[in-house]
Amino acid sequence: EVLLVESGGGLVQPGRSLRLSCAASGFNFRTYEMNWVRQAPGKGLEWISYISSSGSTIYYADSVRGRFTISRDNAKNLLYLQMNSLSAEDTAVYYCARGGTVAGIDYWGQGTLVTVSS
Amino acid sequence: DIQMTQYPSSLSASVGDRVTITCQASQDIRNYLNWFQQKPGKAPKLLIYDASNLETGVPSRFSGSGSGTDFTLTISSLQPEDIATYYCQQYDNFPPFTFGPGTKVDIK
Numbered sequence: 001e002v003l004l005v006e007s008g009g010g011l012v013q014p015g016r017s018l019r020l021s022c023a024a025s026g027f028n029f030r031t032y033e034m035n036w037v038r039q040a041p042g043k044g045l046e047w048i049s050y051i052s053s054s055g056s057t058i059y060y061a062d063s064v065r066g067r068f069t070i071s072r073d074n075a076k077n078l079l080y081l082q083m084n085s086l087s088a089e090d091t092a093v094y095y096c097a098r099g100g101t102v103a104g105i106d107y108w109g110q111g112t113l114v115t116v117s118s
Numbered sequence: 119d120i121q122m123t124q125y126p127s128s129l130s131a132s133v134g135d136r137v138t139i140t141c142q143a144s145q146d147i148r149n150y151l152n153w154f155q156q157k158p159g160k161a162p163k164l165l166i167y168d169a170s171n172l173e174t175g176v177p178s179r180f181s182g183s184g185s186g187t188d189f190t191l192t193i194s195s196l197q198p199e200d201i202a203t204y205y206c207q208q209y210d211n212f213p214p215f216t217f218g219p220g221t222k223v224d225i226k
Binding site for chain 2 (some may be wrong): 060
């Protein structure tokens with residue numbers, strides 16, 4: 001069974017940083033592209049970052065480029081999102097999601113809530 | 119970037135009704151479209167991939183069609199457990215992956 005479990009969310013002050021993790025199991029993690037997608041309260045889905053299976057190709061949405069960094073550790077089956085200079089507009093549930101250019105996104109984690117507030 | 123639109127934004131139908139949701143891309147995306155179902159407080163779940171292929175385990179009352187710029191998701195007989203928001207997502211022209219704004223379905 002494919003499982004993606006996010007962690008690291010919480011309440012953080014504006015301007016501060018936070019790192020999210022996503023633990024993957026049930027599939028060969030090192031062969032899959034991965035993404036982070038977020039959903040602000042009551043809003044739709046917003047893709048924010050992609051990383052290729054090897055980590056050599058990375059993309060960001062304009063809304064987070066220069067502030068967020070995606071990375072992965074294929075030896076540990078972990079996906080990360082380092083978030084810097086957070087603002088209230090970054091308040092959302094953050095999902096890690098498997099998939100990419102070949103077949104789009106298929107599996108999602110349960111999400112972790114990030115709240116940016118003073 | 120490719121823009122995705124969906125309509126209606128919400129609908130209310132009776133149990134047993136046939137429900138159709140439309141997704142439109144701003145340019146040709148061939149058949150590179152997924153449909154997701156999201157129930158309140160839950161993660162999205164893949165229903166349809168490549169515009170018309172039913173994901174394993176998804177009830178056969180769900181179907182998808184279309185190619186190019188116009189796509190539809192159909193629920194042939196609406197059930198109470200289908201109450202959710204439905205999103206389309208294109209993956210032909212990337213980055214970014216683009217989602218539609220969603221269609222909220224509830225029971226009349």
